[in-house]
Amino acid sequence: MLKEEHFVANPQLKPIAVTATGYNNIDVEAARKANISVCNVRGYSTISVAEHAIMMLLELHRNLPAYMQDVQNGAWQQLPVYCHFGAPLRDIYGKTIAIFRRGNIGKHIGEIGELAAAFGINVI
16 A cells, blocks of 8 residues: 555655556555646556456356356266256347446447457447
């Protein structure tokens, strides 16, 4: 955590650009008093967060956690047939997602990278 004592001890500090989402690890009020601006690095992790959102959408929609648990519990290995029908299986193709606050990440999911479109997902 960057606090007032850090700013006082380092008067050469100018703007602080954080390569993370948010800057809750910086005492912003103390930085302001020391005339140091605090911001995030523009575009930081846009692609990673957009890809993570699509990954989670697929994981949760296809019930991957439930099927992983079934594998760990041996449910698949104990079946007399080749197919396991545990948690419901749902296709994502043709489904619709809504993206609110169309910043860089939302645009990448829905427009720029067309990640959602690659899976046949309609975007609102």
